[in-house]
Amino acid sequence: MTDYLIVGNGVAGTTAAEHIRKLDDNGNIIIITDEDFPFYSRIRLPEYIANEISEERLVIKKENWYTNLRIDLKLNTRIIGADAKDKVLIADNDQKFSYDVLLIAAGSHSFLPPIKGLERKGAFTLRNVKDARDILAYTQNVQEVVLIGGGLLGLESGNALRKIGKTVTVVEFFPRLLPRQLDVDGAKELQNIMEKMGFSFRLDARTQEIIGNTHVEGVLLEDGDLLPGQMVIISAGVRPNMELAELLGLDVDKGIKVDNNLKTNQLDIFAAGDVAEFKGAPYGIWPAAAEQGEVAGVNMTGRSTLYAGTTMSNKLKVVGVDLASAGNIDVDHQMESRVVKEEKLYKKIIFEENKIVGCIMLGDTTGFNKVVKAMSEQKDVSPIKDDILAKGFDFNLI
């Protein structure tokens, strides 16, 4: 009987456990997490902060799922020691966990940029359910929130706080919002939409210091401006949790290096999800963690299935607005394109030699899949170039 040990109860670890059980009815499966919560949706934490869903609704796999699949979930357990030779991990409560096969799916943590004043009460990051609870508990005496970092998660967190009546200012060092998805005009339109919702923006701006005595009172920018705020949320990306990899002496770079079996450089140790570095970089996205968890789980049972990488989704929802973009988005409007700008709508199709090479759809993503298909097939679209963004255009004509 095989002892399977999984560290981390996010999407990678949980998916792996599910697939192990499908293939091995007898093995012992243990999942260890330092959180106090079963598998839940991090993506929905902003909805929880906005009081739109209960804590219970965050949970994706409830207790009986673990019972039915005979998966032993150890909550509130942090691994602080490891012996790769004897194949045993040691927890902070002195419990020892031996394994035949180990999966490290320990996820990532919020990156904290070197800003002065991070230790003041009222400065938060949002990564897990505990962070969300802490933020909610602190909102009582907060009227103004300053958000450092205008990425997708930052904007969603800001929107949640706006919905419960807070005034939100976003500080972003890039000169426009969502630079990977939007060109200059598209970003301007998203900013317009959000300003009408009540957001304020400080783009092309850098934070000097979080000021206050014991508690946060505001954010000082490098240009000398002071933004008042009783709460600061820092949203500056994530970094993999590497402690266990270091204890085990695994080969690491930006994350734990894995091959296309999701194996690390040590026998019987796999890694998946945010902590794993595949072909040079960790993905850091939910669908990739799910696919890697499945491949790792299958391979942990002794089979061999290959991970080929995950295609990044081009569709987003940002503060309730649909957004999709693909290919060359022609940031500075140098290329041939057709553009439609309306209230809460921005669409742009970019052409090269009568072929579609990129597109942006903000506010309405109808036909996006057909456009992407035409892009990948390099179809000549000259007959419909001028009609493609007309209202009611039948995208089957592409």
Added chain:
Amino acid sequence: MDKYVCSICGYVYDPEEGDPENGIEIGTAFVDLPDDWVCPVCGASKEDFEIEE
């Protein structure tokens, strides 16, 4: 029965598994899900799902 994939986060609704955590029985077709059902992973609505090819 067709599987449907969430175009926002990649979650796959599989009728053979249903969504028992949210009261959806095994064997429920995607089209028969209630209108207020949302993606259990990201909260997207039914219209954000596409048939898995």
